[in-house]
Amino acid sequence: MAALVTAGLAAVSSPAAAQSRIALSPDQVLVTPQGDILDYVPENGEVRVMRDARGRTVLVDNWGNIVATVMGSRAANEGRRRPPPDPYGAEPYGDEAFGGQPSRNTTFGNEAYGERPYIRQRGGANGVPDYRNFVPPGVERGDLPMTDQTAPQDENDLAALPPEQPTASQGTTLPRAAAITRKSSAEITALQVFLDREGFSPGVIDGKNGSNVTKAIEAWQQATGETLDPNNTDDILERLRLSGGLAITTYTITAADAAGPYVAEIPEDYAHKALLPHMSFTSTTEMLGERFHMDEAYLRELNPGVDFTIPGTIIKVINPGEPKTGKVTRVVADKARKQVFAYDEAGTLIAAYPATIGSSDTPSPSGTVQVDRIALNPGYTYNPKINFKQGENDKVLTLQPGPNGPVGTVWIALSKPTYGIHGTPEPSKIGKTQSHGCVRLTNWDATELAKMVSVGTTVEFLD
Template identity: 75%
Template sequence: MTLASKTRRVLLAAVSASTLFAFHVQAQDSFGRLPPDAVLVTPQGEILDYVPESGEVQTMRDRNGRTVLVDNWGNVVATVMRNGRSGNAVNRRQANVDVYSNQGFDNEAYDSDRGYGFSEPGDVTGSIPDFREVTPQGVERGELPNTLSAPADENDMAALPAEDETNPQRQSTLPRAMAVTKKSSAEITALQVFLDREGFSPGVIDGKMGSNVTKAIEAWQQAKGETLDPNNTDDILERLRLNGGLPITSYTITAADAAGPYVASIPEDYAHKAVLPHLSFTSTTEMLGEKFHMDEAYLRELNPGVDFTVPGSTIKVINPGETKKGKVARIVADKARKQVLAYDDAGSLIAAYPATIGSSDTPSPSGTVQVDRIAFDPGYTYNPKINFKQGENDKVLTLQPGPNGPVGTMWIALSKPTYGIHGTPEPSKIGKTQSHGCVRLTNWDANELGKMVSVGTVVEFLD
C-alpha cells in the first residue's frame, strides 16, 4: 500500500454525528404559541429554561428575520430558534453552553461599560475580568477530503528572514526547516494541527503551506532538539494519534452557536465602532473559525453547501486539542521573523506564535520591557493625541469589548506606555501585515499566551 493510499484511509475515517442538546418549550402566552421545537436563546448564548409571562415581552423581528422576545424596556430577552430535531432529550447542563466561554470571553462584559483600553498608564475604567478555564464541548472524529490542493504562497515564503552572520542578535537563528515537497491540503492540515497542539502555532489553519508554518517548524525543532520532517506524513499522523487523534473532527452546530449574539457588520471607522454595544462576531462561520483555529474560507471549503445558521447541522472542523499550559518567564518578540517566542524560567522555549509586529510609521519598541497588566476581553480607548490617527477621528473614543475589537479578546499591556501584545479581528493576516506598533497575535494564541504570563514577565524586542 502506498503512502498516499494509507494517508487517505486514515484521513477519510468515517465518523458518527454529535448529539444536539435542546430545551423544548411549549406554552401559550400573549405573544402567541411558540413552535413545539422552539429553543429560547439569550443574547449571552444561554438556553432560557422558562417562558416569559404574559405582559413581560412582545415579539419582534431582528435584521436577520428571526423572531426575538423583547421586554418593556426594549431589551432582547431571547431569540426564538428551531432545534431541527424535535423529541431529543433535555440535558440543560450541557445545553446551557455559552458560545463565547470557550473563547475566553466573560459574559459580564457583554453589557459592561468598562472601556478597558491602553491609551496611557492607568487610563482604565473598570477591572480585569475574572477568567476560568472552560472545558470545550466534545467533538467526534470527522473526515478530511484528500482532494484539495495545497499551494504555497511564494510571496509569503519569501518573507522569511535570511540568516545574518554579521548581526550578533541573529547568530541564534533557529534551525532551518526542511523544504516541503508537493503535499495535499489534507497533509498540510495534519502538519498545521500537530504544530498547533504542540504550542508552536502556524496561525490560522487553512491547509496551505506558508511562512507561518515554516516558522512554527523551526521553533519546534529548537524547543525539542530534533528535526521534524514535514514530508513524512506517516510520522505526523502517528504523532497526532498520540496527542489528540486525527486532525479533523465532526461538530454539531448548537442553538447557542446559531443565536450569537452577532452584529451585521463591523464598520471601519472607529467613531462608528464606538456606537456598537459589543464588537461581536458577524456570523456563525466567523465564530466557528476562531473556535477551531481555522481560516473561515477553509471552514466553508470543508463543508460545501452547509447552512451554518441551522442548529443540528453536523460539520467538519479542526480538532486543535488542549490549550498549551505552562509559566512563561520571558518573551522574545522577533521583528524580522514576525514571531513571538515564549520561554520558561529555565530558559527553555515552550511556545511560539506568528505575529504582526509594528510598522515603519509606528514601529514597535526596542530593548526590554515588562508585562504591566493583563486583560481578557478588553474594551479599547482610542486617543488620537497618543495613539495613531484613524480616519478623521480627532476625539477620544471608547470601543466596547468583543473579538472584532481593535485588540481582539486579549490585551497584555507592556511597561512602555500604549504598547502591548494583543489579539486581532483578522487572524488570517497575522504575520503578513503591519500593526500600529504593538504585537498582534490571533485571538486564540493571544488568549493562550495571556494565561501563561504574569505581571513582571520580561519582554525583549529583537530587531
C-alpha cells in the first residue's frame, strides 16, 4: 500500500526534512485524516514530508499512511468536526431499541466489556452500537429473544460454490461494472475499502477480486449515477482520502483484546454447541478480523510472524470508516444476484450487501414480507420439529449468544415464521454458499442494516 500512496504524493525537499523534528510555523497545525488536531509533532524518522495531489504538505508514516496534513490553524479549527456525543452510557440494545419487547440479554456499557471500545462511535438511527467497535459479550445468560416459533431456520454453510459473475434478475437491473485487470492485492484492498465505506459492501476485505466486488461496484453505480473505474488506482486513492484516509492503518492490541473471552473451538454438532457457556470467538485474530471487516487469513498475511496475543503489539489492519446511516423503508433480497438492497422512503438505493439466500432444497420465501422483530446478540433455539435436521439431534437445544452462533450477532425476524435476515460465524463464505432459506450477511453488514430498518419495514424477495 505504501507504493500506492507514493504514486499520488511527491517528496518535499526542505530544511524540515533534515531536522530531527518537523518544523511548523506558529500559525500551522497538524490535522489527522479524521479531522482532529494532532497534539504533538512527530519525529522526522517517524514520518516523511510529502505533498499530495492538491499541493498540501502531508506527513506519511513508514507504511504509507497519511498521519497528518499541515494546515493553517484558523482553517483547521473552523473545519474541525465536533466530537460525537458520548455513547458509553449503559443503554439497552435488545428488541426494545426497535419498538419490540426487551430481550434482557445485556446492556451496552463499559462494564460489559472491561474497558471502552477502541474507537468512539456515532450512534445509529436507532441508537444501536456498531458491531465493529466491540466484541459482543456472551457470558451472561438471559432470556433468549427467540422462541420455538421464531427460531431461525439457518445454520452453518452447506457447501462452497465457485465464484461467479452476478446475473441480472427479473427485478434488479444494474449498470455493469468494468472488468478488473491485473491489479495488485493492495489495489483491490483499496477498492474494497472504498466500497465498504460507501455502504456497498464487498463482504470480507481480503485483497482479492471476485463476484462480491463486482456486485458492490454495480450497486454503487446504480445509487450514485456515476461510473466507477476499478482500474483507475489514483481515482480510488483520492476517493479513499476524501472518505477517511488510506485503506490500511495501524492498531495496537489491547489487554482486553488478548483476554477475550474466547473458546477453544466451535464444534459442529449442535448438542455440543449447547454445552458451551457462550459462542464467542476462538482467537484474537478471528475477533480482530471481524472487527476490521477482514478475512482472518488476510490479517495474518499483512502481519507475518506477529503474535496477536501480546498486548501492545502494533499491527496493520483495514480502516473501514464510519458505518452507513439512514432510514430504510424497503429491503430487496435478490436471489439471483445473491445481494440485498436497502432503499429509503424516497426509493433511493442507499446500501447493498452480498448475501447467501436459501438453497434448492430449502428455498427462501418469495413475494413480500415485513420485518417483525430485531434482536442483537441473540441466543438460538434449535427445534428439529420446525427447523432443519442437524446431525442426530432430535431434541430442542438452546445455544448461548455470541458471534460464532448459527445466526451470528444479529437476527432480523420476518413476518414469515422461522425466516429472517441475520449474521454468520463464517463471513468469508457470504455470497458463495447455500443456506437453509434465510438471508445471511456478514455480522457487520447485518448490524449496519439492523440499525437502519425498523419493525414493519418491507422485505421483498426476487427470484
